[in-house]
Structure formats: C-alpha cells, structure tokens
Amino acid sequence: MYNKDLMKKVENILHKYGYQMSHIIQILQDVQVEFNYLPKEALKYVSQRLKMPMSKIYSIATFYAGFSLNPRGKHLCTVCLGTACHVRGAANVLDRIEERLGIKSGATTPDKLFTLETVNCLGACALAPIVVIDGEYHGQTTVNKVDVVIDKYEKKGS
Ligand code: FES
Structure with missing residues (x-):
C-alpha cells in the first residue's frame, strides 16, 4: 500500500511528463525536489506506473551524483x-x-x-x-x- 500523499505527489509529476519513460530523469528530478531525496516508495510507484523495471530506475538514480537515495537535510x-x-x-x-x-x-x-x-x-x-x-x-x-x-x-x- 502506498502512502496516499506520496502517491498523489508522484502522480502529479508523472502526469506533468505525460507518463513518458523518456522523461525519467526529469521525473526523478521533480521527485527529488518534492521530497528532497528519492524515497524508495516513490521509485516503486514510478516503476509501476511507467512499467519500467526498478533496476533501471535505480541505475539512473545511482549514476547521477545529484540524486540521493537517502533522506537529506534542508x-x-x-x-x-x-x-x-x-x-x-x-x-x-x-x-x-x-x-x-x-x-x-x-x-x-x-x-x-x-x-x-x-x-x-x-x-x-x-x-x-x-x-x-x-x-x-x-x-x-x-x-x-x-x-x-x-x-x-x-x-x-x-
Ligand atoms: S580544490 Fe579546487 S575548489 Fe577546492
């Protein structure tokens, strides 16, 4: 079960990019701006909605230094x-x-x-x-x- 608030925020981001896998970097950037890092639950939701394997999302999230998989401070x-x-x-x-x-x-x-x-x-x-x-x-x-x-x-x- 996803946290409703998280789901709504991620859904809005996915909608903004037309649920296009080709926009995955921008989607992850927006998710990070929203939560200040990339929560695992948000990545799972993106994976499910875009039908994109988690392994692929993780490889992008770990390749770019700007992304953080751990909570960050303000x-x-x-x-x-x-x-x-x-x-x-x-x-x-x-x-x-x-x-x-x-x-x-x-x-x-x-x-x-x-x-x-x-x-x-x-x-x-x-x-x-x-x-x-x-x-x-x-x-x-x-x-x-x-x-x-x-x-x-x-x-x-x-
Ligand atoms: S060593 Fe170049 S900015 Fe610190």
Whole structure:
C-alpha cells in the first residue's frame, strides 16, 4: 500500500511528463525536489506506473551524483577536500563542521536541518578552502568562520 500523499505527489509529476519513460530523469528530478531525496516508495510507484523495471530506475538514480537515495537535510553543506583546499586547511574546517553539527561527512543531522558532504574540487581553487551551503560559496573559510556560516543557516531554520 502506498502512502496516499506520496502517491498523489508522484502522480502529479508523472502526469506533468505525460507518463513518458523518456522523461525519467526529469521525473526523478521533480521527485527529488518534492521530497528532497528519492524515497524508495516513490521509485516503486514510478516503476509501476511507467512499467519500467526498478533496476533501471535505480541505475539512473545511482549514476547521477545529484540524486540521493537517502533522506537529506534542508541545507546541503559541501566541504571541498581537493588539493588546493586541502593545503589551505580544509581538513580542519571539515573537523570543525563535523564537531559543530555532531555528524560525520555523508550523514544528516537528526533534526534534518543539515546534510554534510565532501567533494574533490569545486573548480574554484582560488577561493580555497571552500564550503558550499545550498549552492552559496563561502571562500577562504577558516575554522573560526565556520560557526558564523552555520549560525546563519541555523537561523533560517527548517
Ligand atoms: S580544490 Fe577546492 S575548489 Fe579546487
């Protein structure tokens, strides 16, 4: 049995794309915008309605880095650990963020406010070390600056 609310939301998305398998990426993108990740139940429903094997949907969902199969927090915090950022202290910045949020990289805070991730170069090395939150770049981040940045997003709340 599907959750009625979830089913309705996914149904609206499928309807928007004319129940076309060829639009599967856009469908999954919309599902992710709706739920902030790709719930298994939503993927099952898509699979059933489009008559598309779950294995195929999973292979798409895992191929694209932008998709997440796990619940994510309201704010996505990404710490760059590429070479330029690393030599300028990114590991210490990450340590401080992990300490502050009480989670390790790859996890989401219990209040679902933050998800913490790392990447290997964001292509903006001149700003190293970089922390990106919700697409907003915070360059030359120091351990001391971390609290100011996190405070700002905590105030925005959930
Ligand atoms: S190494 Fe961090 S942006 Fe390039």
